[in-house]
Amino acid sequence: MKKLMVFCLMAMFIYACSSNSNESKKAESTSEVSAPAGNDASAYDEHRGEGKFTNVEIGEKLDPAMAAEGKLVADVKCASCHKMSDERLVGPGWKGVTERRKPEWIMNFVTNPDPMLDKDPALQAQLELCLVRMPNQNITDEEARQIYEYMRENDGVK
Template sequence: MKRKISTIILVGFIVMLLSCKGDKEEKSESEVGETKKEVIQAEQLKPQAPPPINEVLAEKGEELFKTKGCIACHTIGKGRITGPDLAGVTKRRKLDWIENQILHPEVMVEKDPIAKELLATYLVKMPNQNVTPEEAQAIIMYLREKDSEAKEESEHKE
């Protein structure tokens, strides 16, 4: 947490220095581009709260989970099949990581340490099911809904 705050402060300081530079009347395009890049990177460091669960989108995601073949390798709360049980996945992984894994599994297994670890554990590469970004969001919404339901059930048992 301290590292994130330090990074944000450093980026803000750099942006401030660049914007206060008085020896030029106009900044070159590369300076403006670099400043925008730093600001965007700083914005990405801020934790983003996920949007509220959209039940209609989650229903579409459930259907896609079945029709795109996810159900052949994954369960949600019923244990391992070929791939990992996805119960709690939206709590264990960042949503953008899940999206990248759904959209680009072949790239993830080559470059991402978590995907490499999953391959070593399950010994099967996740196939690319040609899911669109919109479909991936629906599947993720379904997974979030299932994780939310599981959390509510466990709270009621206590």
């Protein structure tokens, strides 16, 4: 049973990483050869990342319903690569991520990882450790907010 579960997780990982292979391969090859137009790393905000989220209002208290929805999304789209502890699986563990990163950065990264992987020095260093680019999982804005709330729950926010 354990072998079957490991096999299923690996199959999901391979599928997730190959589902948008043409676009990601094109983006990867472009970023290796030369920076695309408008890819000015000096304009990159390492605290916010790059994307549409500029000011996310987060309450002091956890929204349990939103966190529960976030868990459902994360179980399908994230759990094959990320653990809820600080242990790395394929990608880094999620423990403490909401304490290290602003909500805007996290939500921008999960909704559109490619531009941030191309510009963020910390992500590039992480990529050298993990050896696998985070695939774009087509996470909606609402799902990103739910995942963030689930991450907060994991980090002990009540």
